Amino acid sequence: xxxxxxxxxxxxxxxxxxxxxxxxxxxxxxxxxxxxxxxxxxxxxxxxxxxxxxxxxxxxxxxxxxxxxxxxxxxxxxxxxxxxxxxxxxxxxxxxxxxxxxxxxxxxxxxxxxxxxxxxxxxxxxxxxxxxxxxxxxxxxxxxxxxxxxxxxxxxxxxxxxxxxxxxxxxxxxxxxxxxxxxxxxxxxxxxxxxxxxxxxxxxxxxxxxxxxxxxxxxxxxxxxx
Amino acid sequence: xxxxxxxxxxxxxxxxxxxxxxxxxxxxxxxxxxxxxxxxxxxxxxxx
Numbered sequence: 137x138x139x140x141x142x143x144x145x146x147x148x149x150x151x152x153x154x155x156x157x158x159x160x161x162x163x164x165x166x167x168x169x170x171x172x173x174x175x176x177x178x179x180x181x182x183x184x185x186x187x188x189x190x191x192x193x194x195x196x197x198x199x200x201x202x203x204x205x206x207x208x209x210x211x212x213x214x215x216x217x218x219x220x221x222x223x224x225x226x227x228x229x230x231x232x233x234x235x236x237x238x239x240x241x242x243x244x245x246x247x248x249x250x251x252x253x254x255x256x257x258x259x260x261x262x263x264x265x266x267x268x269x270x271x272x273x274x275x276x277x278x279x280x281x282x283x284x285x286x287x288x289x290x291x292x293x294x295x296x297x298x299x300x301x302x303x304x305x306x307x308x309x310x311x312x313x314x315x316x317x318x319x320x321x322x323x324x325x326x327x328x329x330x331x332x333x334x335x336x337x338x339x340x341x342x343x344x345x346x347x348x349x350x351x352x353x354x355x356x357x358x359x360x361x362x
Numbered sequence: 363x364x365x366x367x368x369x370x371x372x373x374x375x376x377x378x379x380x381x382x383x384x385x386x387x388x389x390x391x392x393x394x395x396x397x398x399x400x401x402x403x404x405x406x407x408x409x410x
Contacts, residue, residue: 180372
């Protein structure tokens with residue numbers, strides 16, 4: 137939770153600066169790709185968003201588990217907020233990947249393992265947010281949404297395995313635990329990932345603050361019967 | 363290059379929409395807090 141308190145105080149200018157540095161590395165420092173030319177530069181935000189959404193859903197999983205184990209309602213709040221941020225970056229991953237796919241494979245979509253698993257992930261966590269939003273403070277419904285979040289996490293290791301081991305149209309930039317990229321591209325990728333993670337932390341911090349304020353307002357209204 | 367531009371335009375638009383949505387919710391809450399303060403007979407708080 138210290139990380140959350142820190143992220144809530146993170147100035148927006150720091151995040152914007154980090155993203156600008158990422159853009160510099162993605163567009164200026166990294167060389168063009170031998171076969172895809174300049175269009176491959178979509179990769180830097182696409183892969184960074186994909187990794188970020190997996191981290192966000194891991195936070196949802198752990199937080200939901202802790203909530204189900206009775207460790208406190210604040211874990212459910214964190215899960216809800218992380219789920220929203222995770223869904224945002226999953227959406228960005230799917231949309232940017234679709235555009236990249238159109239440019240390289242000449243199709244907007246194909247039902248290959250990694251893309252299919254990621255689309256399923258999107259629906260699973262969109263479902264979680266729908267169930268959680270409908271809970272309206274009802275403990276039984278909040279527990280139901282937490283169970284849904286925990287069960288939905290099974291798709292995350294499937295996606296990790298699909299990246300590492302399954303062959304499809306998707307570029308094999310990562311095989312096992314090796315990254316098959318020019319060193320400058322690898323550096324640019326990790327810098328962009330750091331910038332996108334910082335952005336995700338910033339958004340999560342702000343979202344959690346908003347949720348806590350909403351809870352306080354609801355409690356005041358309940359107490360004073362407004 | 364058009365696809366590269368389109369991809370980053372979609373990315374930044376999605377981020378912009380989410381951040382704008384967050385700000386909108388924050389402002390609605392701030393108005394709610396002010397309304398509660400007034401209803402409870404307190405001095406209005408500082409502008410958020």
